[in-house]
Amino acid sequence: MSAAAQIDDLSFSHSGADLPALERVSLLVPAGESIALLGPSGAGKTTLLTLLDGRLRGWRGRVSVLGASLDPDQPPPRVRRPDTGFVFQEFALVERSSVLRNVLNGRLGRMSPLRALLGSPTSHDLEIARRALSDCDISDLAERRADSLSGGQRQRVAIARCLAQEPRLILADEPVSNLDPARAGEILSLLTGAARVRGATALFSSHQPDLARRFAQRIVGMRGGRIVFDVPTSELNEDATAELYREAEPMPGSGLRVVS
Numbered sequence: 135m136s137a138a139a140q141i142d143d144l145s146f147s148h149s150g151a152d153l154p155a156l157e158r159v160s161l162l163v164p165a166g167e168s169i170a171l172l173g174p175s176g177a178g179k180t181t182l183l184t185l186l187d188g189r190l191r192g193w194r195g196r197v198s199v200l201g202a203s204l205d206p207d208q209p210p211p212r213v214r215r216p217d218t219g220f221v222f223q224e225f226a227l228v229e230r231s232s233v234l235r236n237v238l239n240g241r242l243g244r245m246s247p248l249r250a251l252l253g254s255p256t257s258h259d260l261e262i263a264r265r266a267l268s269d270c271d272i273s274d275l276a277e278r279r280a281d282s283l284s285g286g287q288r289q290r291v292a293i294a295r296c297l298a299q300e301p302r303l304i305l306a307d308e309p310v311s312n313l314d315p316a317r318a319g320e321i322l323s324l325l326t327g328a329a330r331v332r333g334a335t336a337l338f339s340s341h342q343p344d345l346a347r348r349f350a351q352r353i354v355g356m357r358g359g360r361i362v363f364d365v366p367t368s369e370l371n372e373d374a375t376a377e378l379y380r381e382a383e384p385m386p387g388s389g390l391r392v393v394s
């Protein structure tokens with residue numbers, strides 16, 4: 135089985151933090167699958183996704199993404215790694231630009247430096263962007279400004295921009311956290327379906343075990359910076375999921391609460 139990402143014995147602390155955000159994490163992300171990261175707030179999901187996106191420095195361990203080792207001291211700039219796409223929780227759209235412009239921004243890493251600088255897409259770039267709009271069912275919004283859209287529409291634009299990049303690995307941090315359950319299902323279906331059709335791998339974090347079950351082939355549970363389980367969805371155990379979200383136990387005789 136080939137791996138879209140391979141992580142061995144990874145530990146990382148944010149600067150100024152008392153506890154590590156990731157502790158001795160080892161994980162193999164199989165190529166071509168959709169994988170969900172579950173875990174309570176503070177488990178380390180965003181940290182792990184951000185690290186795989188090459189935006190953190192100073193970690194320990196070994197990490198390779200799409201066959202290339204990441205250097206903990208000097209990760210290459212994003213624009214040099216168009217094969218990895220990221221869907222941000224807050225969308226990170228250019229508010230005053232049109233939907234089409236936002237989606238074309240996903241092509242920047244695929245354009246020549248001059249075209250990227252001038253914001254001048256080729257007809258091929260435009261074709262790919264229009265296909266992404268169509269796949270996300272927002273072709274009719276192409277000329278609308280991003281700041282005039284609803285939350286669900288913005289979410290679709292963020293996914294279309296990522297698809298326009300033609301990534302082989304899609305990292306998505308809580309891509310449906312702001313949506314009602316029906317809309318959340320639609321968006322996750324869109325994201326994982328588009329990844330499958332393109333032969334890409336999708337790794338997304340979520341707080342919703344039911345959605346993770348519906349749309350991921352594999353589920354990774356995290357808590358306190360560690361991986362607690364990593365199983366095919368068909369083998370996910372209810373107790374293991376409940377345990378993941380268990381409240382921290384009160385420490386006897388003190389007002390403190392400890393998370394194990």
Ligand SMILES: Nc1ncnc2c1ncn2[C@@H]1O[C@H](COP(=O)(O)OP(=O)(O)OP(=O)(O)O)[C@@H](O)[C@H]1O
Pocket residue numbers: 148149150151154155173174175176177178179180181182
């Ligand atoms: N920039 C930062 N500086 C210091 N500590 C941070 C920073 N970002 C995250 N942390 C800490 O790292 C740990 C993991 O945080 P992370 O955001 O990765 O968790 P998460 O699983 O994504 O949580 P959530 O479900 O709330 O999004 C937490 O203890 C958090 O407080």
Ligand SMILES: [Mg+2]
Pocket residue numbers: 179180181307
């Ligand atoms: Mg998070």
